Amino acid sequence: MRKLGLILLVLCLAVCPTLGLTACGGGKEGGTLTGSYASFPDYLDPGLSYTAEGWTAMYDTYLPLLTYAHANGTDGNEVVPALAESLPKITNGGKTYTLTLHKGLEYSDGTPVKASDFKSSIERLFRLNSPGTPFYEDIVGAEEFAKTKSGGIAGIKTDDKTGKITIELVKPRGTFVNELGMLFAAVLPTGTPAKNLTADPPPATGPYMIAKVEPGRAWSYTRNPAWARSNSELVSEVPDGHFDKIKISVVSNSSTQVNEIEQDKTQWMQTPPPADSYPEIKDKYEGTQFRVEHPINLYFFWMNTSKTPFNDLKVRQAVNYAVDSRALERIYSGSLVAAHQILPEGMPGHKAFDLYPHNMAKAKELMAEANPSDRKITVWTNDEDVNKEAGVYYNGVLEELGFDTTLKVIKATVYFPPVIGSKKTPDLDTGWFDWYEDYPNPNDFFQPLLSGESIAPVFNTNFAQIDVPKLNQKIARLGQEQLGPKQEAEYAELDKEYMELAPFAPYGTNTVSTFVNSEIDLGKVIFNPTFGQDLTSFQLK
Amino acid sequence: MAYEPNAESGPAGASPWRLALRRLRRNRVALAFGALLVLIVAFVLAAPLWAEQIAETGPNRGHTLEKIEVDGQQREVVNVEGRPIGPVWLGAGGKFFLGADGRLGRDEMVRLMYGGRASLFIGFSATLLTTVLATVLALLAGYYRGWVDGLISRILDTIWAFPVLLLGIALGIVLALGGLKIGPVAIPSGSIWITILIIGGVLVPYMARPLRGSVLSLREKEFVEAAVAGGASPLRVMFGELLPNLSSTIIVFFTLGIANAMLFEAALSFLGVGVQAPDTSWGLMVGEGFELINSAPLLTILPGTMIFLTVLSVNVFGDGLRDALDPRSKVLLEAHAGIAEPEGTPV
Numbered sequence: 001m002r003k004l005g006l007i008l009l010v011l012c013l014a015v016c017p018t019l020g021l022t023a024c025g026g027g028k029e030g031g032t033l034t035g036s037y038a039s040f041p042d043y044l045d046p047g048l049s050y051t052a053e054g055w056t057a058m059y060d061t062y063l064p065l066l067t068y069a070h071a072n073g074t075d076g077n078e079v080v081p082a083l084a085e086s087l088p089k090i091t092n093g094g095k096t097y098t099l100t101l102h103k104g105l106e107y108s109d110g111t112p113v114k115a116s117d118f119k120s121s122i123e124r125l126f127r128l129n130s131p132g133t134p135f136y137e138d139i140v141g142a143e144e145f146a147k148t149k150s151g152g153i154a155g156i157k158t159d160d161k162t163g164k165i166t167i168e169l170v171k172p173r174g175t176f177v178n179e180l181g182m183l184f185a186a187v188l189p190t191g192t193p194a195k196n197l198t199a200d201p202p203p204a205t206g207p208y209m210i211a212k213v214e215p216g217r218a219w220s221y222t223r224n225p226a227w228a229r230s231n232s233e234l235v236s237e238v239p240d241g242h243f244d245k246i247k248i249s250v251v252s253n254s255s256t257q258v259n260e261i262e263q264d265k266t267q268w269m270q271t272p273p274p275a276d277s278y279p280e281i282k283d284k285y286e287g288t289q290f291r292v293e294h295p296i297n298l299y300f301f302w303m304n305t306s307k308t309p310f311n312d313l314k315v316r317q318a319v320n321y322a323v324d325s326r327a328l329e330r331i332y333s334g335s336l337v338a339a340h341q342i343l344p345e346g347m348p349g350h351k352a353f354d355l356y357p358h359n360m361a362k363a364k365e366l367m368a369e370a371n372p373s374d375r376k377i378t379v380w381t382n383d384e385d386v387n388k389e390a391g392v393y394y395n396g397v398l399e400e401l402g403f404d405t406t407l408k409v410i411k412a413t414v415y416f417p418p419v420i421g422s423k424k425t426p427d428l429d430t431g432w433f434d435w436y437e438d439y440p441n442p443n444d445f446f447q448p449l450l451s452g453e454s455i456a457p458v459f460n461t462n463f464a465q466i467d468v469p470k471l472n473q474k475i476a477r478l479g480q481e482q483l484g485p486k487q488e489a490e491y492a493e494l495d496k497e498y499m500e501l502a503p504f505a506p507y508g509t510n511t512v513s514t515f516v517n518s519e520i521d522l523g524k525v526i527f528n529p530t531f532g533q534d535l536t537s538f539q540l541k
Numbered sequence: 542m543a544y545e546p547n548a549e550s551g552p553a554g555a556s557p558w559r560l561a562l563r564r565l566r567r568n569r570v571a572l573a574f575g576a577l578l579v580l581i582v583a584f585v586l587a588a589p590l591w592a593e594q595i596a597e598t599g600p601n602r603g604h605t606l607e608k609i610e611v612d613g614q615q616r617e618v619v620n621v622e623g624r625p626i627g628p629v630w631l632g633a634g635g636k637f638f639l640g641a642d643g644r645l646g647r648d649e650m651v652r653l654m655y656g657g658r659a660s661l662f663i664g665f666s667a668t669l670l671t672t673v674l675a676t677v678l679a680l681l682a683g684y685y686r687g688w689v690d691g692l693i694s695r696i697l698d699t700i701w702a703f704p705v706l707l708l709g710i711a712l713g714i715v716l717a718l719g720g721l722k723i724g725p726v727a728i729p730s731g732s733i734w735i736t737i738l739i740i741g742g743v744l745v746p747y748m749a750r751p752l753r754g755s756v757l758s759l760r761e762k763e764f765v766e767a768a769v770a771g772g773a774s775p776l777r778v779m780f781g782e783l784l785p786n787l788s789s790t791i792i793v794f795f796t797l798g799i800a801n802a803m804l805f806e807a808a809l810s811f812l813g814v815g816v817q818a819p820d821t822s823w824g825l826m827v828g829e830g831f832e833l834i835n836s837a838p839l840l841t842i843l844p845g846t847m848i849f850l851t852v853l854s855v856n857v858f859g860d861g862l863r864d865a866l867d868p869r870s871k872v873l874l875e876a877h878a879g880i881a882e883p884e885g886t887p888v
Contacts, residue, residue, distance in 0.1 A: 255835065275644075276835045279622035327605040331644040333623030383813050385832055389644055392819050396603050396645075408731060409818050411714065 094172030380431030571861020683756025713814025
């Protein structure tokens with residue numbers, strides 16, 4: 001028996017490196033994590049990606065000066081230092097930010113990270129016409145640079161010898177610390193081409209580097225050698241990661257993704273399970289392989305307040321009373337959590353209230369009082385599965401209120417911004433939308449969605465076209481202040497003020513999920529509300 | 542044994558249409574499927590009756606939060622996990638006979654019936670459009686020949702060169718937002734007429750080319766020469782002489798074309814560029830049911846079966862019709878063999 005055991009041990013040691021440690025259950029460190037996405041991320045370029053899929057993919061690869069704590073829930077909202085030694089020193093009435101780069105940082109290709117790389121990385125955003133540029137437009141010289149693409153951004157001063165980075169803003173910006181933690185602000189080597197580098201990603205600073213990309217199909221990571229060599233000790237807030245390699249493949253059918261998890265062919269799926277099988281999977285695996293996660297988002301129906309019939313407050317309030325979140329919860333197969341306000345739970349400043357509990361009788365009463373003469377409206381939604389059904393439901397509610405509706409179901413790829421974000425689109429009366437936080441600051445909801453300053457002919461995000469000068473000023477003022485308890489209380493008040501005007505009929509926040517196979521220790525997986533699953537947190541049981 | 546015609550009334554002969562009807566009546570398989578087709582049409586025409594009198598709901602009305610009494614028990618139309626109720630047959634007096642259609646809780650039977658109306662209407666209308674356009678183009682091309690034929694044939698070839706489904710999808714996407722505006726005629730996006738126009742237009746070459754061939758062949762016949770020599774105008778020749786001789790071919794193409802058009806509509810709607818929500822068609826229902834294929838496969842199977850049965854019926858009946866209406870091969874054969882049935886011969 002002892003001889004047999006020895007033979008088996010030798011065989012195992014010989015075979016394990018070939019099959020991967022997971023096959024032999026060879027411990028918690030090392031090996032390859034396999035995962036799947038339902039679609040390839042928009043970009044694997046930190047300067048361009050503006051989706052949850054892309055941010056999850058690059059959270060542990062490209063580090064900005066600051067990052068978000070690798071922690072679950074609201075703990076993950078905390079901004080912590082990454083490539084910078086500490087959080088910025090904010091002076092000059094909130095207009096000057098000073099940071100110092102860690103000394104000794106390297107990229108995955110061995111080149112040292114310099115302070116001037118930060119400046120060139122921000123300039124690269126403007127050269128790319130990145131969707132991230134609005135977050136950095138308040139830097140002195142940024143608007144000029146955006147137009148000319150030459151001369152550099154005067155407001156960013158760097159010293160490669162000391163690692164000092166000074167950023168001057170044209171006006172105070174209370175969200176700037178959050179924005180320095182966004183992936184858009186990831187530091188890349190000076191000279192990184194200002195073009196989409198998805199097929200050949202730039203060198204990394206985080207614990208993982210993207211080793212290979214098959215655009216549209218798959219990509220993989222290996223440990224960043226510079227991380228082990230130098231960065232790990234300096235960037236203490238970012239964990240090392242447990243797996244040596246990570247392989248992600250695109251599996252467009254989410255039912256197939258689920259099957260692969262259940263058959264242990266894949267260890268993690270980034271996409272939530274399809275609505276059809278969501279209840280079964282939740283019942284069967286919750287607590288062991290499945291966990292509901294709460295990213296900060298809002299699902300709502302917007303109403304165009306600049307034209308009839310939704311320029312009438314009573315009509316908008318009627319709609320709010322008429323929409324029943326209980327029905328929508330079922331339409332979302334139980335993944336939706338009802339909400340009837342602007343700031344979702346988990347967002348600083350959230351204070352729960354409900355001004356319009358469902359009451360169809362009250363809704364019809366308000367409609368009768370308002371008695372709009374123009375009842376012919378167009379209802380917009382996109383064609384993504386459940387969102388389309390939400391739009392169809394909303395269309396039915398509006399018909400019940402006496403509107404003569406035309407429902408337009410638009411392909412998701414062009415729904416926003418080309419269609420509903422453009423003033424040229426006719427009949428933008430009302431429709432569906434969802435908004436996921438860019439960062440955990442309430443201004444990220446109010447400014448783009450509700451401030452009159454955000455109304456734009458293209459890329460408009462204020463779909464309700466609401467423009468209340470008093471509230472615009474409040475948003476602008478709060479946006480300049482650093483977020484603290486006082487500001488949170490004011491945002492809570494603003495939430496109520498807007499809901500009294502009812503430009504939206506919010507109906508809920510959607511949950512996502514972490515679904516892993518039986519080998520992965522679910523309890524150790526971290527879900528950051530902004531960046532999703534943290535790849536460094538995956539480990540074997 | 543040779544047949545000796547009745548000396549008093551002259552050679553007995555039935556008209557080609559009568560002969561065709563006799564042949565069709567002898568084709569029991571075609572008749573059976575024809576009867577099935579009639580049943581399907583009756584089924585979908587009964588939609589308003591079923592919806593108002595039995596289901597007491599409309600095709601687009603959702604019942605997500607409602608409960609119904611089934612055999613004395615209260616049951617949710619859609620449960621908290623978004624699962625729709627399955628078929629209750631007559632357990633609720635006919636309501637939700639086939640269950641609910643998904644998370645919106647609409648009556649599946651009502652949707653199936655109204656969806657059939659849309660699918661059949663689109664199939665019929667699109668094919669009618671195709672037939673009219675194809676016939677006109679074929680007549681013009683075949684009669685005038687020369688540069689007219691060249692121009693029309695190249696246009697048809699261009700349309701034909703596109704994979705028909707991709708062309709349909711592309712047009713569907715383009716017209717989904719702004720609709721179609723040609724001069725004073727404006728068709729809003731989401732209108733069923735957009736789908737009809739797309740299908741009707743894209744399928745024209747598939748009918749026009751074979752019809753053109755028939756016209757070219759008929760163009761050389763003596764009766765055409767005689768008509769031209771007699772001073773008949775081109776329009777008179779095309780529509781007075783050529784068209785009647787094409788009628789049986791056109792009827793067969795039309796019948797078979799309905800099946801193609803229905804399948805095309807089903808594909809476009811399944812892909813989201815045909816019939817638009819909240820309206821319904823069988824193709825759209827297949828697509829919507831697909832999202833619940835694991836938990837409620839009937840939602841896909843039912844409309845898919847209806848498409849299958851309808852297309853099969855149309856095809857088999859159309860084949861029977863073609864066999865019955867093909868005058869040249871059958872009548873010539875019978876004349877050569879001297880087997881024209883005498884009057885009074887039971888069929």
